[in-house]
Amino acid sequence: MPKSRKRTLATCCTAHTLHDGLSDITYVLLPVLAQAFGLSLSQVGLVRSAHRAAMAAFQIPAGLVAEKFGERNLLALGTFIAGCAFVALGYVQGFWPILITLFFAGVGSAVQHPLCSTIISHAYPGDGRRAALGTYNFFGDVGKFAFGGTMSLLLVAGLAWQVPIVGYGVFGTVIAALIFLGIADTRTAKPASHAPTPVPAKQMAGWGIRSREGFTALCAIEVLDSSTRTGFLTFIAFLLIAKGLSEGWAVLAVPLILVGGMAGKLACGFLAERLGIVRTIVITEAATAAGILLCLALPPIGAFVLLPLVGVVLQGTSSVLYATIGDLVELHRLPRAFGLFYTVGSICGITAPLIYGMIGDLAGVETAILVLGCAVLLTLPLCLALRSAIGAARPVTI
Secondary structure, X not given: OHHHHHHXXXXXXXXXXXXXXXXXXXXXXHHHHHHHHOOOHHHHHHHHHHHHHHHHHOHHHHHHHHHHHOHHHHHHHHHHHHHHHHHXXXXXXXXXXXXXXXXXXXXXXXXXXXXXXXXXXXXXXXXXXXXXXXXXXXXXXXXXXXXXXXXXXXXXXXXXXXXXXXXXXXXXXXXXXXXXXXXXXXXXXXXXXXXXXXXXXXXXXXXXXXXXXXXXHHHHHHHXXXXXXXXXXXXXXXXXXXXXXXXXXXXXXXXXXXXXXHHHHHHHHHHHHHHOHHHHHHHHHHHHHHHHHHHHHOOHHHHHHHHHHHHHHHHHHHHHHHHHHHHXXXXXXXXXXXXXHHHHHHHXXXXXXXXXXXXXXXXXXXXXXXXXXXXXXXXXXXXXXXXXXXXHHOOOOO
């Protein structure tokens, strides 16, 4: 079983690296496509929105379909679709073909987060789940840096954009085969000896949520955490510029946060194994609020230097939240629960920058960051509801 677990985790980490890499490579690709095909800024926005909207819209359906079709099978199929879409993207001409191919790339990638999280939760039903999902979470950022960085270097070297795009697409189809061969079908795999006793079908109706209060509190924490994360990443450079930092330095703010976030996603999963779920969430969310407010109070250079440390806690909480779903939902209902949870995060990722942007327009970027830093503290009272719910749903260290 340990070897099978490690193979499953390694395969899911590879899938996460691929899908997050393909998703974020569009940031590098969009200016190239705009120049090559004469796209307007509105068309560029529609292309990016089509990809993100497809990913958000199909996460819950992916979870529902996977319960019949099998998590491994649907994950492999989605990865194959995403790979084929990027191969096709290398040969398209014009706005509408680009829009359609990236929409299908988003449909294919929509399966990855909920299904990989489910597969890992099945492989690690007890101790070690938070560390495993923290490791998985970390590899998503590895993909963003590796794919985007490689693409940028190849473009700087003068290579036509179509070559790496087709190459990434072919690589995606290879990974689809690896997923099918490297992961056991959870519909036929025997449960681990320490896994929770299966619940009778009568009790398994609906979403399989053991504690509605706990799951609601967890989703509310995710709303605040995701909104804070995306809002801060969107406007931190504007805050530094308003403080007097040069634009050339300010644009490095997000990479610094993401570097810290890579470490945080990995470390917080292990930290939760030692300190417990709720204690870790309280520590990371309180530290996030303190870090954001310090960035507001410090001079520009001080705030700039602090950003990697802010990234550790800003990004790290997500590893703990994802792993807690398994404590509140029956194993056979995890696909749909993860689909719902990731969709909530995706919606916040779309709406939070709009809301905080309007606050910034009305009252200044400093006020927007102040509101953002204070809002994350609302997660602390929610942790009380989460603590009691976890204790009632499953006897774990909290």
